[in-house]
Each structure stands twice: as C-alpha cells, then as structure tokens.
Amino acid sequence: MTAIELATSNGTLMDDHGADAALAIRSMTVSYGQKPAVFSVDMTVPRGSMTAIIGPNGAGKSTLLKAALGVIKPLAGSATVFGQPVENARARIAYVPQRASVDWDFPTRVLDVVLMGLYRELGLLGRLRGTHKTRAMECLERVDMQDFAKRQIGQLSGGQQQRVFLARALAQNADLYFLDEPFSGVDAATEKAIINVLQGLRADGKTVVAVHHDLSTVPDYFDRVFLINTTRVAEGTVEEAFTPQTLQEAYGGRLAMGQLGQTALGT
Amino acid sequence: MMGEEFVALSLTPMLIGTLAAIACALPGNFLLLRRQALIGDAISHVVLPGIVVAFLITGVIAAVPMMLGAASAAVVAVVMIEAIRRLGRIEPGAAMGVTFTAMFAGGVLLLEQSDTSAVHLDVEHALFGNLESLIWLDATGWASLLDVEALAYLPVELPRLLIVLSVVVLFIWVFWRPLKLSTFDESFAQSMGIRTGPLGFALVIVAALAAVAAFDAVGSIIVIAMFICPPAAARLMTNHLGTQVAWSVLFATLSAVIGYVLAGYGPLWLGADNAVSAAGMIAAVSGAILALTAIVGPHRSRSGAPAEE
Numbered sequence: 001m002t003a004i005e006l007a008t009s010n011g012t013l014m015d016d017h018g019a020d021a022a023l024a025i026r027s028m029t030v031s032y033g034q035k036p037a038v039f040s041v042d043m044t045v046p047r048g049s050m051t052a053i054i055g056p057n058g059a060g061k062s063t064l065l066k067a068a069l070g071v072i073k074p075l076a077g078s079a080t081v082f083g084q085p086v087e088n089a090r091a092r093i094a095y096v097p098q099r100a101s102v103d104w105d106f107p108t109r110v111l112d113v114v115l116m117g118l119y120r121e122l123g124l125l126g127r128l129r130g131t132h133k134t135r136a137m138e139c140l141e142r143v144d145m146q147d148f149a150k151r152q153i154g155q156l157s158g159g160q161q162q163r164v165f166l167a168r169a170l171a172q173n174a175d176l177y178f179l180d181e182p183f184s185g186v187d188a189a190t191e192k193a194i195i196n197v198l199q200g201l202r203a204d205g206k207t208v209v210a211v212h213h214d215l216s217t218v219p220d221y222f223d224r225v226f227l228i229n230t231t232r233v234a235e236g237t238v239e240e241a242f243t244p245q246t247l248q249e250a251y252g253g254r255l256a257m258g259q260l261g262q263t264a265l266g267t
Numbered sequence: 268m269m270g271e272e273f274v275a276l277s278l279t280p281m282l283i284g285t286l287a288a289i290a291c292a293l294p295g296n297f298l299l300l301r302r303q304a305l306i307g308d309a310i311s312h313v314v315l316p317g318i319v320v321a322f323l324i325t326g327v328i329a330a331v332p333m334m335l336g337a338a339s340a341a342v343v344a345v346v347m348i349e350a351i352r353r354l355g356r357i358e359p360g361a362a363m364g365v366t367f368t369a370m371f372a373g374g375v376l377l378l379e380q381s382d383t384s385a386v387h388l389d390v391e392h393a394l395f396g397n398l399e400s401l402i403w404l405d406a407t408g409w410a411s412l413l414d415v416e417a418l419a420y421l422p423v424e425l426p427r428l429l430i431v432l433s434v435v436v437l438f439i440w441v442f443w444r445p446l447k448l449s450t451f452d453e454s455f456a457q458s459m460g461i462r463t464g465p466l467g468f469a470l471v472i473v474a475a476l477a478a479v480a481a482f483d484a485v486g487s488i489i490v491i492a493m494f495i496c497p498p499a500a501a502r503l504m505t506n507h508l509g510t511q512v513a514w515s516v517l518f519a520t521l522s523a524v525i526g527y528v529l530a531g532y533g534p535l536w537l538g539a540d541n542a543v544s545a546a547g548m549i550a551a552v553s554g555a556i557l558a559l560t561a562i563v564g565p566h567r568s569r570s571g572a573p574a575e576e
Contacts, residue, residue, distance in 0.1 A: 066454065069454075069457070069458045070457065070458070071454045071457040071458055087460065090458070090459060090460045093458065095454075095455055095458040095459075097452060097454045097455050097458075101452070101454060102451060102452045102455075103300075103451070106300060106450070106451045106508075107300070107502060107505060107506050107507055107508045107510075107511050108447075108451065108506070108507065108508055109506065109507060112507075112508075113451075116447075116448050116451070116452070116455070119444055119445075119448060119459055119461075120459055120460070122444065124441055124442065124443075124444060124445070125441065152506035152566075154506075168455075178458075
C-alpha cells in the first residue's frame with residue numbers, strides 16, 4: 001500500500017496499516033439490507049489490551065466483530081490480525097459467539113464442546129488423544145466447570161453455558177480473543193469467573209475484544225473502549241473515549257443522564 | 268428348503284430395504300439437527316420429474332440416466348428452494364413446500380402424458396417402490412452367496428445401494444468434525460475457517476444421492492420416513508451425537524427387517540390371504556419405533572428449562 005492511504009477517514013494517522021496491532025479494521029462497511037449496519041469503520045486494537053465494544057442496540061457491535069472474523073462478508077473494508085489477513089491468522093484467534101446463537105439442545109456433552117476448540121489442531125481425521133482431553137479438562141478447570149464435563153449442554157444454566165463457551169475459546173490457545181456479549185444473562189459468580197479469566201489472559205500478554213452492554217462495569221473491566229453507532233463514535237483508553245460527551249453522542253436520548261453520571265463520571 | 272426360499276425371495280428385498288433405510292437415516296441425523304428434516308421429503312418428491320424426463324430422453328429405465336435425471340432434478344430443486352427463499356424472502360419451510368409439491372405434480376403430469384405402460388414406471392411405483400419384486404431367482408440357497416454365476420443375477424439395486432451407502436458413510440466419516448461443528452455453532456465454525464456454506468450444500472447433495480437411490484428401489488414413502496423417524500427416535504435415546512447416529516442405524520435396520528417380515532407374513536398370521544405393501548409397513552414400523560421412544564426413551568424430556576444450580 002502507498003503512503004497516501006496512511007490516514008483514516010477521519011484524519012488520524014495510521015501505523016503502517018496496523019501491522020503492529022492485534023486487530024486493525026479499515027473502512028469496514030457491512031449491510032444486511034438497504035441500510036448499512038456498520039459504515040466505514042476503522043478500529044485499531046493494540047496488543048495486550050482489553051477493549052470493550054459498546055453502543056446502543058442495533059449499533060452494529062456484533063456485526064463489526066463478525067465481519068472482523070470473516071463470519072460475515074463485508075461490503076467493503078478489511079481486517080488484519082497481527083498484520084496478516086484474517087484467513088492467515090485463524091490459528092491465533094479465539095471466538096466466543098453469543099450464547100443464544102446456538103441450539104443448546106444439541107446432543108453433545110460439555111467436554112465435547114470444549115474439544116471443538118481444538119478442531120484446527122486435529123483437522124478432519126486427526127486422532128483425538130488423551131493429551132487433547134487433558135487440555136480440554138484444564139480449560140474447564142480455568143472456568144470452574146470441571147465437574148460438569150460429562151453433562152449434556154442443555155442441562156446447564158445460562159452462566160454455566162457461557163463458561164463452557166469460554167473454555168472452548170481457551171482451548172483454541174489463541175493470542176486474540178473475540179467475545180460477543182460474554183456477560184449477557186449470566187449470574188454474578190459467572191461474571192466474576194469470566195472477568196478473572198479474561199484479566200488473566202491480558203496478564204499473559206493476550207488481547208481481548210468484547211462486545212459489552214453493561215456501561216457501569218466498563219471502567220472496572222476494560223482498559224480501552226470502542227464506541228460505535230453504525231459509525232465509529234470514539235476509540236481510545238477508558239479515560240479518553242468513555243466520557244459523557246462520547247456516550248451522549250453514541251446513545252443520544254436513549255441513555256438516561258443518571259446512568260451517565262454513574263458510569264462515565266465515576267461514583 | 269427354508270433357506271432356499273428365503274435367500275431367493277426374501278434376502279435381497281430385506282437387504283435392499285435395510286441399505287436404503289440406513290443410507291437415508293445417516294444424513295437424516297444432521298438434517299434433523301439442522302431443522303432441515305423435510306429436505307429428505309422434498310427430494311423424494313422432486314426427483315420424480317427428473318426420472319420421467321430421463322426416461323423420455325433415453326426410452327429405457329436404466330440406472331445411470333435415471334440417477335442423472337433425478338440428481339439434476341434434485342439440484343434444480345435445491346437451487347429453486349434457495350432462490351425462492353432468498354429472492355422472495357420466504358421462510359425455508361414454505362419455499363421447500365412450494366418446490367416439492369410443484370415438482371412432484373409436474374412429474375405426475377409428465378408420467379400421465381407419456382407412454383410408460385411398457386416399463387415399470389407409474390405413480391404407484393413412485394410411491395411404494397417395488398421392493399417385493401427385487402427377488403434373486405438364481406439363488407438356490409445360502410451357497411449361492413459364494414456362487415459367482417448366481418451373484419451376477421443379483422438385483423441391480425443391491426450393488427447400487429451398496430455403493431451409495433459407501434459414499435454416504437465416507438462423507439460423514441471424513442467430514443464428521445466440521446459437520447458436527449457447523450451444525451451446532453455455525454458462526455464459530457466459520458471463525459475457524461470451516462466453509463459452512465459449501466459443507467451444508469454437500470450434505471444436501473449426499474442426502475439427495477441417498478434419496479434417489481432409495482427412491483428407485485423402495486419408493487418415496489420409505490425415503491420420507493427414513494430421513495426423519497430413525498434419527499428422531501435415536502435423538503430420544505441419547506445425548507451424544509455419535510451414539511445417536513449408531514441408534515439411528517439400528518432403528519433403520521429394525522424398521523426394514525421387521526417391516527418386511529410383518530408385511531409378508533403379518534396378514535397371514537392374522538388369517539388374511541394377501542401380503543401388504545412392504546414399503547408401507549417399513550415406514551409404519553419406523554413410526555412405531557419413534558412413538559415407542561417418545562414414550563419410554565431415556566432422553567425424551569432432555570433440556571427444556573435449563574437446570575439452575
């Protein structure tokens with residue numbers, strides 16, 4: 001690429017196409033119908049950071065995540081992971097989809113779901129060995145679900161299901177973790193368990209990007225914020241991007257001022 | 268004497284029925300879990316015009332043109348369903364319903380307009396198949412199974428279904444992991460680089476292949492029943508996909524064998540004179556197995572409301 005393109009649509013300078021970043025999204029536009037769900041979005045996630053993607057309902061948070069993963073084909077734009085196209089970096093990416101996106105009645109057990117995270121290693125016909133199962137069990141232990149390994153997944157509570165999904169992502173042994181609403185509809189104990197695991201990942205130098213909906217926990221859980229409402233509203237550290245002004249801009253009238261005061265202004 | 272009669276008259280139809288049932292039940296497991304169970308139903312209906320057209324073009328009832336005609340009709344139908352679903356923005360169930368009834372009706376009209384009286388091709392055959400006529404007259408007893416000359420006169424449906432079943436088994440064995448992954452969690456599968464679109468399409472093509480081969484031998488009633496009943500009954504027996512597939516094979520086999528025996532001898536036991544349709548009885552037995560598992564299957568009340576701690 002030429003030097004001419006080293007500036008994003010709103011003029012901020014780009015660091016060599018984000019080669020150094022864990023995730024670099026450029027001019028991403030995604031549309032399901034007539035109206036774009038995500039429009040011309042740039043996003044840069046530094047390595048070792050923990051980023052919350054926040055915005056009102058229907059703002060394109062999940063869509064942006066899926067487009068970055070290549071799960072949805074964007075109309076325009078590109079995403080690179082550690083400087084490489086996503087297709088070449090899949091081994092370094094782990095993904096936790098929304099819990100409600102799958103059929104929990106599916107005939108499979110907890111341990112089998114975690115083993116799905118090893119698919120790239122196992123391939124089509126690679127033999128499943130004891131070491132793989134041991135690793136899957138270790139991942140279950142990290143989310144405190146080891147006692148449920150043989151359970152059918154439909155018999156779990158929402159929080160337990162979410163932990164199993166996180167264990168599957170841990171089994172992927174990735175450098176960049178995408179999570180879609182990991183705290184949605186889970187109990188307090190699960191929320192604490194998940195955030196402990198995620199902060200442990202960051203401590204190990206991994207990068208975490210999560211779609212998040214609970215504004216009150218943003219400053220506690222994350223160090224960076226990406227605020228979106230179809231287009232990018234703000235991006236940066238919590239101090240820079242998580243302000244009453246940016247939130248007002250993203251949420252408009254949909255956010256009560258009281259809630260704003262509690263979150264962005266601190267309590 | 269018993270052996271001789273059994274091998275000549277009952278062994279091959281039973282085997283053919285069993286192979287057809289298993290070939291349909293195997294992909295049926297995945298179609299059921301993908302909420303696409305009616306695809307088997309649709310395919311077994313849409314292949315009729317393909318088979319009739321193949322006959323009109325070649326003038327004979329031969330395996331290869333029939334399979335080609337049926338397969339192309341199935342492909343046309345799959346494309347039509349997708350087109351109606353996407354272009355018309357109509358829900359998949361309705362798109363399938365429109366496609367398969369329209370194509371079956373077209374097949375019936377074609378069949379009535381064309382002179383097929385000289386060959387074994389009519390509406391009844393399309394529904395019930397001709398299982399009872401797939402006998403092996405050259406067999407003189409169990410020893411015939413080792414007799415090369417007699418084996419050459421096995422009904423052609425038997426080796427054909429054996430090949431199709433091998434293809435089905437091979438496909439499911441090789442793609443077991445991506446099939447399971449993409450059936451359970453499509454976006455996660457995509458995030459791992461699995462091309463779920465082509466894989467789902469391949470599954471439907473394999474199901475179509477099984478449906479066409481089975482349709483030719485045993486008619487559409489068995490095809491429809493075998494895509495749904497054994498997998499659905501198997502799902503109620505276990506919470507493990509591999510075990511479910513094994514149960515579905517067992518249930519398909521039981522349906523075919525018990526159904527064939529009941530159709531042949533059941534009416535006699537009850538004092539009636541004539542045997543009843545084997546295809547109808549096999550489908551009825553598979554339905555009875557599903558009813559039984561729905562009442563006593565160990566996992567019939569599986570999740571429902573998730574258990575809280």
